[in-house]
Every structure is written in structure tokens, then in C-alpha cells.
Amino acid sequence: MLFARNVLPLALLPGSAWCTTSYVESMPLNAQGLLNESMAWMDNFYDPAAGYLYDVSASSALRHETRSSAWYAVGLLARNEGEDVQEALKILTNVVDGQFKNPEDQWYGNYQKQPEEPMVGSKYYPKNIYNSWDPNWRGFVGTTIIVGLEEFGHLIPENTTAYLLESLHNATVGDSYRVGGVDDDNLYPAYSNPSIMRAFVSGWTGRRLNDSNMTIAGENYAKELVTMFERANTLSEFNSGTYTGVSLWALTLWAKYLPTDSIMGEKAPTMIRHTWESVAQLWNPNLKNVAGPWDRSYGYDMNRYVSLLALHLWNIVGKDKSSLISKPQVMSHSADFAYAPLFAILAEFHSTLVPQAVVSALTNFTGEHTFTSSTFSPPFDVYPRNITAWVDEKITIGAETFNETVIGGPATSRDSFNPALIQWDTGNGIGWITYRTSVPSMIAVASPGQLNLTYPYGTASSTFSLLVSPFAMKKDIVGWEDVQGLNVTVSGNVDSNFTLGYAGAYGGAYSTVNDFEFWNFTYSMPRNFTGLPNLVLHVEPA
The missing domain is CATH 1.50.10 (Glycosyltransferase)
Structure with a gap:
């Protein structure tokens, strides 16, 4: 008789029968x-x-x-x-x-x-x-x-x-x-x-x-x-x-x-x-x-x-x-x-x-820290993508600098490529802000409380789109002051005015991405702008 592999006999106890x-x-x-x-x-x-x-x-x-x-x-x-x-x-x-x-x-x-x-x-x-x-x-x-x-x-x-x-x-x-x-x-x-x-x-x-x-x-x-x-x-x-x-x-x-x-x-x-x-x-x-x-x-x-x-x-x-x-x-x-x-x-x-x-770090938060690394995806990357991240108790910021032959990362997908991202505890779920890529090259750096984005080949017509999560306690928003659980200020050389639109499953100015609804904050450059377009988000848990 053949016995199946991984079928193991248990100990035979007094008065018991063999079982498996x-x-x-x-x-x-x-x-x-x-x-x-x-x-x-x-x-x-x-x-x-x-x-x-x-x-x-x-x-x-x-x-x-x-x-x-x-x-x-x-x-x-x-x-x-x-x-x-x-x-x-x-x-x-x-x-x-x-x-x-x-x-x-x-x-x-x-x-x-x-x-x-x-x-x-x-x-x-x-x-x-x-x-x-x-x-x-x-x-x-x-x-x-x-x-x-x-x-x-x-x-x-x-x-x-x-x-x-x-x-x-x-x-x-x-x-x-x-x-x-x-x-x-x-x-x-x-x-x-x-x-x-x-x-x-x-x-x-x-x-x-x-x-x-x-x-x-x-x-x-x-x-x-x-x-x-x-x-x-x-x-x-x-x-x-x-x-x-x-x-x-x-x-x-x-x-x-x-x-x-x-x-x-x-x-x-x-x-x-x-x-x-x-x-x-x-x-x-x-x-x-x-x-x-x-x-x-x-x-x-x-x-x-x-x-x-x-x-x-x-x-x-x-x-x-x-x-x-x-x-x-x-x-x-x-x-x-x-x-x-x-x-x-x-x-x-x-x-x-x-x-x-690793098991310990996956189980319990080990304290505020930064992370740096890089990765490389030829033939799409002109040079390796440089990675920075900041991880704190209730917030994370991550970014990667890239220069590629395509828009949307090596997978050529704007819907899946998230080269700059903030997540935090809103007090009622996870909030997020992600950069919606529109260029093949960006210098993106994450540091404590800050996300810095620059277009090395940008022009006066460049724009920055930031997708922001909906919030359980604030269904309608008109600006950053309505973001739940996070204080946000914007600097850099972008025009301080922005356009705002909503992507809802049943309506709005945009379509959902991977089933997720969001608010879209889009910044443009000032009239007659010259230089490298730059946007900086300064954030702090509220």
C-alpha cells in the first residue's frame, strides 16, 4: 500500500487507534x-x-x-x-x-x-x-x-x-x-x-x-x-x-x-x-x-x-x-x-x-525612519530610478526620481504608476495623495513632512495633478483645508490657484482609477513662466 506524502501518523495513545x-x-x-x-x-x-x-x-x-x-x-x-x-x-x-x-x-x-x-x-x-x-x-x-x-x-x-x-x-x-x-x-x-x-x-x-x-x-x-x-x-x-x-x-x-x-x-x-x-x-x-x-x-x-x-x-x-x-x-x-x-x-x-x-518590523512599528534605494528597468529607464521614503507613526511619504522613454513607468500605465505618494491615518481610514504622472521624467524626493516634485524638462505649459482620497467625515471639499486628518500647504513656483474636480463611480469630471474615487487638484504654471516647474507639498498630521 502506498502512503501519501505529507500524511503523517499521529502518536498512538493508550486505548486509541492510529489516525492520520x-x-x-x-x-x-x-x-x-x-x-x-x-x-x-x-x-x-x-x-x-x-x-x-x-x-x-x-x-x-x-x-x-x-x-x-x-x-x-x-x-x-x-x-x-x-x-x-x-x-x-x-x-x-x-x-x-x-x-x-x-x-x-x-x-x-x-x-x-x-x-x-x-x-x-x-x-x-x-x-x-x-x-x-x-x-x-x-x-x-x-x-x-x-x-x-x-x-x-x-x-x-x-x-x-x-x-x-x-x-x-x-x-x-x-x-x-x-x-x-x-x-x-x-x-x-x-x-x-x-x-x-x-x-x-x-x-x-x-x-x-x-x-x-x-x-x-x-x-x-x-x-x-x-x-x-x-x-x-x-x-x-x-x-x-x-x-x-x-x-x-x-x-x-x-x-x-x-x-x-x-x-x-x-x-x-x-x-x-x-x-x-x-x-x-x-x-x-x-x-x-x-x-x-x-x-x-x-x-x-x-x-x-x-x-x-x-x-x-x-x-x-x-x-x-x-x-x-x-x-x-x-x-x-x-x-x-x-x-x-x-x-x-x-x-x-x-x-x-x-x-x-523582518517579522518584527511587519508586526510592530519600529519608529520614524527614512529609506533610500534605487532600481533599474531597461530599456525604459535612461538611468536607475532613485527611491526615497519617510515612514512615521501615522504617515508615510514615498517618491522616486525617474527619466524614462515612456509615460507611465516601465509598465507604461498611468493608472498603476505612482512615483510620488503620501498616506496617513485620517482618524477614520487611510487618506492618500498620489501624483498622477503626465511626463516621462521627474525629480521626486520624499523627506520628513515634505514631498518635492520637479520637472527637469518642464515648460510653461506643464501641470501637476494630485489625486486625493475622498473622506468619510468630509464628503464635499473645496481646498486643502478640507483634507481630513492632515495639514497641507503648497509651495514651489506653481500658480497658487488650482483646478479641482471629482472622479466618482456615478459622475464627476473624471473617471475612477482601479475602482478608486478621488479628488483631482491640478496646478499649472504662472503666465510667462520660465525655469524648472516645481511643486512642494508640506504635510503634518492634524
Whole structure:
């Protein structure tokens, strides 16, 4: 008889019978909670007739979704109750059935976004990268399959295992088609989270299938990533509530599943430690937010949207000390909660790589301090982005100086790039002021009580837009004097007059950004202005 891995015998007590502990029960308590809560939520979305989850965003008229289904399948293998394993195998088989298998297509080896969609590249469903197909899903689904094989291979029949390995081979070959700047692809080593996954899937699959070319390709790509990271011990995709979470998770795969003779197995523990040390310096446990700047964000307050970094925090310091509320599924960007089982499964190992000093800083505020660092994202950055932050008990200010070939940061997204940001405790929630980027270059410096913004290539037509949170106790505002819990004064050489508009879900002068409503303070330059446009915010908690 074969005994499942991670099913452990308990001590035999006098008069008792032998019993076993399930995989989930053997996990740390925080990880158990994360897995069980996320799985109970996803159970409500599972369609056993189709062998897929309905789209967990609940905004797709009962269409199904591939990536979250794969995440759920591995969660089912971990839970292993009733028909969980049978349903997991059904889902994984369906996911691979829907993989694109024509080597001539740019999306070869990728996975459908949903099983209902027409064929990508057909007459009425043309290829549209990151829309009709998402090249990063090779990494998201591929890494998920690998975790399933590594942790629960004893539950997967040989024929299904072979089918999954064939899928990983195809995904790895297809991912090799990706070259930054070619065919609208943006996969450069500086695109941290998919790059880390790409290197891992190639290295792991090459070793499993004895394909030395695939193994070497993964190692060589990883060397580029490591070299870029070691320039300042920072991820190029710096300080993202969502994508720092993915990168830490993917680096854990490097550390856990690859040997130390791999550069990935060798370097991952140190990269994880340095990344967490940066997070610990920027995390304010009183605000339950990471101070800015944020290279890619899906919101302006981590207490209001599901960030993947918060899943790590749940595992390390507990749900109550993370930024997640009691029911994460009602937060903005809640679909990412479907990733939780994978974070929970790796939690125990990952926690061994997090220094105790980091855990302490994530738990209790360590006192007022400043932070400086830098990061680099070629080919978008002309020079490295220089980072400054000030973290105090009830307020944080963060900024990064940048000079780029595009507007919107390396992700080229004005909606997610937040290079200058203030957050504070309003007394009734978190307030925030973020700079809305409109230029490719800015000198931005954070210091105690001050945010200083300068346009090195600005002109008399330059403007500064500051997005400001709504306030629970002050629904209508006309100026800075109405900002709740913060005294704000403005200096610099901007015209002291500003325009004010509101972005509401149901009206106003602007549209919401990532589900967040805001007030927009926009400053222009005085008539006949010459020089470098400069705006300085001086702030103090009220």
C-alpha cells in the first residue's frame, strides 16, 4: 500500500487507534486559514459539469476562467476531501486540453483565458496581446502545474502526469518566442514577475525532461535577472503590492525546487531576504500599507484592494495584521484571492527564508525612519530610478526620481504608476495623495513632512495633478483645508490657484482609477513662466 506524502501518523495513545493528519492540517495555522478561506470562497464558483471555475470576478455572465481554475485545482489536491482529487484532475486536464498547440503561432504553449473564446488569431477574433491572449499565463499556469506535481504527484496518475509534463514542455518552448520589443511583447528581464517564472519553468522542466537546452536556457535567463537584481538588491518591478507578491512567490519556487548548483537555487534565498528587508522598511503596520513609491498598483490603499503581498503577510504575521479585511472577496481586485492556495502551500518553506527582524518590523512599528534605494528597468529607464521614503507613526511619504522613454513607468500605465505618494491615518481610514504622472521624467524626493516634485524638462505649459482620497467625515471639499486628518500647504513656483474636480463611480469630471474615487487638484504654471516647474507639498498630521 502506498502512503501519501505529507500524511503523517499521529502518536498512538493508550486505548486509541492510529489516525492520520491531512496535508492541510499539517500546515502552519496561518497557512491553513488562508487555504481554507480561499477554497471555501472558490467552491461557490466551481462548475463541476464544465470542470472549470466560473470567472471569480463575477462580471462575465457565467463564463469560465482558466488561470483561477488551475489555482483552485491545486488547492483541491491539497485539501483532498471527498471528490476533490477527481475534480482537480478534471480541471487540470481541461486546462491542458485548451492549451494552444500550433508551434507557428506566437501564442504557442499558452493557455486560453476562457474555454468559451473563439480561436485566437482567427478572422473574427484577431490576436491582441494581453487581451485575446496573455503571454504571462504560460508562467502563471506552468508554475501552478509544477507545484501540483511537486507537492501532490502521488495523487496524479501516470498518464495525467505525462500530459502535464508535455504541457510544460510546450509552454516553455512557447515562452522562448518572447523577446522584448518584438511583436508587441514586453518581456525584458526587468519585467520581474513573469521573468522569474519564465526562468523557473524552463529550468525545472528541462531537468525533469532531461532537456539540457531547456535547462541551460532557464539558467542563462536567470543570470540576467540576478545581475540586474544585485545592482542594488532590488526587484526592477519595485514595491508593487501585487507583483512583489508574485515575485516573492516565484523566487520561493527557485529556492525550494531547484538544486543549489542552479543559479536560481543558489541565489533565491538571498534575493528573498533583500526583498523582504525593503518591504519591512516601507511597511507601516499602523496603516497596514507599504509606503510609496509604487511601480505598479491596483489601488491607493491596500486595506481596500486584494494585494498578493497581503497573502504573504497573512502567512507570516496573521490575517489580522495584514491589509486584508475579514472578507477579502468583497475588496477591489478580489479575483487575485484565487491565488491564495498556492501561497498557502509554499508558506511554511517561504517563512524559513524571512529574517526574524523582518517579522518584527511587519508586526510592530519600529519608529520614524527614512529609506533610500534605487532600481533599474531597461530599456525604459535612461538611468536607475532613485527611491526615497519617510515612514512615521501615522504617515508615510514615498517618491522616486525617474527619466524614462515612456509615460507611465516601465509598465507604461498611468493608472498603476505612482512615483510620488503620501498616506496617513485620517482618524477614520487611510487618506492618500498620489501624483498622477503626465511626463516621462521627474525629480521626486520624499523627506520628513515634505514631498518635492520637479520637472527637469518642464515648460510653461506643464501641470501637476494630485489625486486625493475622498473622506468619510468630509464628503464635499473645496481646498486643502478640507483634507481630513492632515495639514497641507503648497509651495514651489506653481500658480497658487488650482483646478479641482471629482472622479466618482456615478459622475464627476473624471473617471475612477482601479475602482478608486478621488479628488483631482491640478496646478499649472504662472503666465510667462520660465525655469524648472516645481511643486512642494508640506504635510503634518492634524
